[in-house]
Amino acid sequence: MPVSDNEVDRAASNLLFACAAARVGETLLILHESAQYGYFGAGLAPALAAAAERLGLAVTTVEVGFDPDATRLPDAVHEAVARADHALFLARLGDQLRFKAMPAGSRPIVSYVLDETALASPFGTADHRAMVALSAAIDRHLAGAREIRVTCPLGTDLAGAIAPERAAAPYDTSIKRFPQSVHRPVDATGFSGRVAVAHMLCGTGSRYYQPYGIPLASPVIAEIGGGRIRGWSGRPDVVARVEDHVATVADRFGIDGALVHSWHTGIHPGCAYPGSAHDHYERWSGSAFGNPRILHFHTCGHYAPGEICWNIIDPTVAVDGVPVWRDGRLDIAAVPGAAAILAEHPDVAALFAAPERRIGLDAAA
Numbered sequence: 270m271p272v273s274d275n276e277v278d279r280a281a282s283n284l285l286f287a288c289a290a291a292r293v294g295e296t297l298l299i300l301h302e303s304a305q306y307g308y309f310g311a312g313l314a315p316a317l318a319a320a321a322e323r324l325g326l327a328v329t330t331v332e333v334g335f336d337p338d339a340t341r342l343p344d345a346v347h348e349a350v351a352r353a354d355h356a357l358f359l360a361r362l363g364d365q366l367r368f369k370a371m372p373a374g375s376r377p378i379v380s381y382v383l384d385e386t387a388l389a390s391p392f393g394t395a396d397h398r399a400m401v402a403l404s405a406a407i408d409r410h411l412a413g414a415r416e417i418r419v420t421c422p423l424g425t426d427l428a429g430a431i432a433p434e435r436a437a438a439p440y441d442t443s444i445k446r447f448p449q450s451v452h453r454p455v456d457a458t459g460f461s462g463r464v465a466v467a468h469m470l471c472g473t474g475s476r477y478y479q480p481y482g483i484p485l486a487s488p489v490i491a492e493i494g495g496g497r498i499r500g501w502s503g504r505p506d507v508v509a510r511v512e513d514h515v516a517t518v519a520d521r522f523g524i525d526g527a528l529v530h531s532w533h534t535g536i537h538p539g540c541a542y543p544g545s546a547h548d549h550y551e552r553w554s555g556s557a558f559g560n561p562r563i564l565h566f567h568t569c570g571h572y573a574p575g576e577i578c579w580n581i582i583d584p585t586v587a588v589d590g591v592p593v594w595r596d597g598r599l600d601i602a603a604v605p606g607a608a609a610i611l612a613e614h615p616d617v618a619a620l621f622a623a624p625e626r627r628i629g630l631d632a633a634a
Contacts, residue, residue: 272389274320280382280393281320287397288447289355289378293325298353300333300346302360308552310384314359317388329353337477339365342372350375358444364474364555367444368573378445381556391539391620392448392559399614400449404536406606407452407593414588417455419532419564421584422596423467423488429460450540450559454531454573457566461494464566466579468630470514471550473567473574478521482550483514491529491579498527498568518569518576530567530575534586534594535560538617538624546629553629554578560628562597582630598624 285291299318304311318328333346339362342350350356351372358364363379371377382388411417412431419427466489471482489503489511501508519526540559558565564584569577583597593603601607601621611618 272316272385274323276389276394277316277320277385278323280388281317282324283394283397284317284357284378284380284447285321285324285326285355288445288449289357289376291326291355295326295354296352297321297326297328298349298356299328299330300350300356300358300360300362301330302333302335302362306335307549308361308383308555309359310386312385313380313383313388316385317357317359326355333360333362335361336365339476341369342366347372350377361474361477361551361555363444365476367446371444376445378447380447381450381559382448383552383556387541387556390541391625392450392537392541393539395448395537395539395617395620396614397447397449399610399617400537402610403601403604403607403617404449404452406604406610407536409606410588410593410604411452411455416589417460418587418590419460419462419581419584420587421465421564421581423465423582424490425463425465425581425584427460427462427464427493429462431455432459448537448540448559450535450537451533451565452536454533454567456496457493457529457531458496462492464491464493464579464581465489466491466511467582468546468580469550470511470577470579471554473576473578474551474555475570475574475576476522477551478518478576480514482554483510484547485511493529496529498529515569515577522570522576524570524576526569526577528568528571528575530570530573532564532566533558534564534584534599535562536599537561538599538620541625541627542629543627544629557628560625561594561599562626562628564594582628597626 301314356377358379492499515526537559542557546553564581566579567575586594
């Protein structure tokens with residue numbers, strides 16, 4: 270369904286002013302990959318460029334290629350980003366480099382909105398400032414917990430806490446994310462237990478390889494502790510396939526496949542994935558993780574985000590015995606300080622009361 274200019278302008282204002290802190294008259298560089306890859310919708314870049322111009326910014330658009338193993342900005346792109354007041358990546362290149370250094374003084378943003386429909390939806394229009402404030406409140410709550418316990422209907426049972434030195438360590442991506450759809454990743458070193466991995470294994474958006482994802486015919490259980498996989502259990506043929514895939518990816522990049530780096534849970538009640546995850550693992554893993562129904566592990570590699578993600582569906586995450594996520598629903602009222610934020614943003618509060626449930630893996634619930 271086509272979206273109106275007014276709808277696009279509302280979302281663009283949220284992106285450019287609430288997220289990027291842009292001002293009228295500044296320059297915006299939009300770096301977009303070709304729609305032929307099937308990742309970003311063909312109309313997204315032109316729609317945002319037109320909206321940014323209507324909102325008073327001077328816009329330049331540049332098509333960038335897709336490099337599955339990108340580790341740095343191409344020289345010409347680096348120079349263009351350095352010159353612009355703001356750079357918006359509608360390209361996987363921005364996500365691939367979100368933990369890499371960017372040109373000094375630049376203010377890049379990577380979009381997890383993948384098409385015009387998502388842009389005009391609550392995922393794109395929910396006030397970014399509210400989501401950033403809520404994310405910070407969740408970070409503080411998790412960091413101060415004596416125990417965080419993660420369970421799910423398939424048998425996940427994982428418990429631990431964030432070490433004070435880990436909680437205090439500086440952490441952020443070098444590129445702003447829009448929308449703000451997850452809290453700060455939780456270091457997995459202090460957690461032990463069982464993780465039920467179902468539906469698929471797929472990449473993390475760091476590097477792209479084939480097969481990027483493999484479907485799982487039945488769930489498997491990973492026993493983890495100290496930031497490492499201790500063993501797998503489940504149907505023997507599925508376990509063998511998982512172990513082979515992990516070994517293949519680890520060997521390709523020369524990394525430790527047994528490492529479990531961190532995890533985070535979606536926090537954005539407007540995040541939806543209306544298609545099937547199995548139709549396009551790359552696209553699904555680059556956007557759906559922001560839904561509160563998904564708890565997302567970074568594994569295979571000693572760095573964020575690793576190369577293989579596990580996705581736990583409909584988790585319950587209890588902080589000192591009190592569920593904050595309950596069966597995939599984020600009870601934002603359980604987070605200290607959240608009520609005051611929502612009181613200033615009633616539209617965002619309404620989203621939490623009726624969150625999106627479509628995640629591309631099952632019927633809405």
